[in-house]
Structure formats: C-alpha cells, structure tokens
Amino acid sequence: MSAPRWAGSAAGENAAVVIAGLTKRFGETPAVLDRLDLAIGKGEFVALLGHSGSGKSTLVRTLAKLDPVVEGRVEQPSNVSVVFQESRLLPWKRVWENVVLGQNPRDAHARALAVLQEVGLSHRPDAWPLTLSGGESQRAALARALIREPDFLILDEPFASLDALTRLKMQRLVSELWARHHCSVLLVTHDVDEALLLADRAVVLERGRIRTDLEIPLERPRRHSDPRFEQLRATLLDALGV
Numbered sequence: 001m002s003a004p005r006w007a008g009s010a011a012g013e014n015a016a017v018v019i020a021g022l023t024k025r026f027g028e029t030p031a032v033l034d035r036l037d038l039a040i041g042k043g044e045f046v047a048l049l050g051h052s053g054s055g056k057s058t059l060v061r062t063l064a065k066l067d068p069v070v071e072g073r074v075e076q077p078s079n080v081s082v083v084f085q086e087s088r089l090l091p092w093k094r095v096w097e098n099v100v101l102g103q104n105p106r107d108a109h110a111r112a113l114a115v116l117q118e119v120g121l122s123h124r125p126d127a128w129p130l131t132l133s134g135g136e137s138q139r140a141a142l143a144r145a146l147i148r149e150p151d152f153l154i155l156d157e158p159f160a161s162l163d164a165l166t167r168l169k170m171q172r173l174v175s176e177l178w179a180r181h182h183c184s185v186l187l188v189t190h191d192v193d194e195a196l197l198l199a200d201r202a203v204v205l206e207r208g209r210i211r212t213d214l215e216i217p218l219e220r221p222r223r224h225s226d227p228r229f230e231q232l233r234a235t236l237l238d239a240l241g242v
C-alpha cells in the first residue's frame with residue numbers, strides 16, 4: 001500500500017486535481033469513500049481500478065459535480081469534461097448539434113466539424129445518434145467532451161460496452177488525443193490491460209481508499225508483448241486480488 005502522493009513525483013506542486021480526506025456515506029453503512037486522498041498531476045493520465053462497489057462511480061459523480069462534497073476537500077480545474085459508459089447523446093439532435101450543446105453558437109458548426117475530424121467522425125456530422133454504432137457514439141461523446149477544451153477529462157468506463165476490436169481502436173484514439181491535448185485524465189476501467197496501455201499511474205480503490213498506486217514507467221506506444229507489461233499486469237492483478 002502506498003502513501004498519498006502530495007509530494008510524489010507524479011503530482012506534488014504540479015497537481016491539477018487534489019482530493020483530500022474525501023468521505024462519503026449513505027446512511028449507517030460503512031463509508032463508500034473513506035478519507036480518500038489522491039492527487040493527479042497536470043497532464044497526467046491516471047487509471048482508476050477496483051472491484052464492483054469499491055466506490056469508483058461515487059468518486060466520479062463527486063468529481064463531475066453530480067454529488068456534493070460533504071466531507072473532505074476536492075480541488076480541480078473549473079473546466080472538467082466527463083465521458084460515461086453510455087454516450088448520453090440527445091437523440092433528437094444531430095451529432096454536430098450534440099457536440100456543441102451549451103457552447104457559444106459562434107462558429108459552432110465549424111468547431112464541431114474540426115473536433116469530429118479529430119475523433120474520426122467527420123463523415124457523419126449530420127447523423128442522428130440512434131443511427132450510430134457503439135464506437136461512433138463514443139467518438140461523438142469524446143468530441144463533445146473535447147470541444148470544451150477540458151483541463152481535466154474524466155473517462156468513466158467509456159469503452160466497457162464496445163466489442164474488443166473497437167475498444168482497441170478507441171484506446172489508441174484516446175492515447176493520441178491525450179498526447180495532443182495533454183489534459184489531466186482519470187480513466188475508470190475494469191480492464192487491467194487498458195490501464196497499462198494508457199495510463200501513467202494505475203490506482204486501485206478498495207472500500208473507498210487507495211489500496212495501490214502503481215507507476216507505469218513504460219514508453220509509448222506500449223506493447224502487450226513487452227515483458228515489463230507482463231510484470232506490471234501481474235502486479236496489478238495481484239493488487240486487485242485476482
């Protein structure tokens with residue numbers, strides 16, 4: 001088990017997101033988030049893993065400001081974007097309209113097309129969301145998140161409902177987008193390989209606390225065949241008790 005990383009190499013002074021003593025309870029049951037400490041550096045990519053019920057969604061809801069901070073402290077940039085497992089596109093608006101929702105209408109169409117180009121969906125700006133494949137829907141959701149130029153991007157199991165091949169493509173896309181935008185990222189995933197392919201650090205949540213904080217010191221692009229990848233996978237699976 002490792003200590004909070006206030007002064008650690010990853011965050012410290014350079015932290016974009018600081019979570020300190022965050023505690024969340026629902027009734028009389030044990031705390032779902034239990035004095036949670038976590039810092040994410042500027043431009044750092046952190047993967048969050050943990051068994052079902054460990055508190056991942058509760059943390060995401062708090063960071064997305066869907067739930068209030070009642071106990072503890074959260075400091076984060078004001079422009080946070082979230083991509084959820086389901087794309088949450090409005091079915092009565094075209095793709096490009098979904099992307100610019102809530103944005104300044106000036107140049108909205110041109111800006112939507114530019115960001116759709118970035119996520120590989122420039123061929124379907126006028127499509128209705130219900131006609132998109134699962135991968136295309138998540139590309140649109142990524143475009144909607146990126147057009148806000150977030151300093152902090154939260155990805156909450158964004159590829160969990162995609163088939164394995166589409167997931168691989170989307171992982172590559174996220175890696176490219178992150179390299180270009182270099183925002184801080186928190187990726188919630190159940191997929192150990194996804195964490196190792198994408199993240200600088202993999203953090204394992206257990207009963208609302210950080211159980212493991214593992215640095216992933218592999219150069220990119222990463223390969224499953226790298227023996228160090230194998231080693232990190234074993235460490236992470238061990239931390240998850242699998």
Ligand SMILES: Nc1ncnc2c1ncn2[C@@H]1O[C@H](COP(=O)(O)OP(=O)(O)OP(=O)(O)O)[C@@H](O)[C@H]1O
Pocket residue numbers: 026032050051052053054055056057058059
């Ligand atoms: N609104 C709520 N009222 C009561 N209990 C809740 C509420 N929201 C979450 N919980 C409980 O908090 C615990 C953590 O739930 P949470 O959804 O954060 O876990 P998770 O790690 O995201 O799980 P999964 O991987 O299955 O999504 C669970 O025991 C859940 O039942």
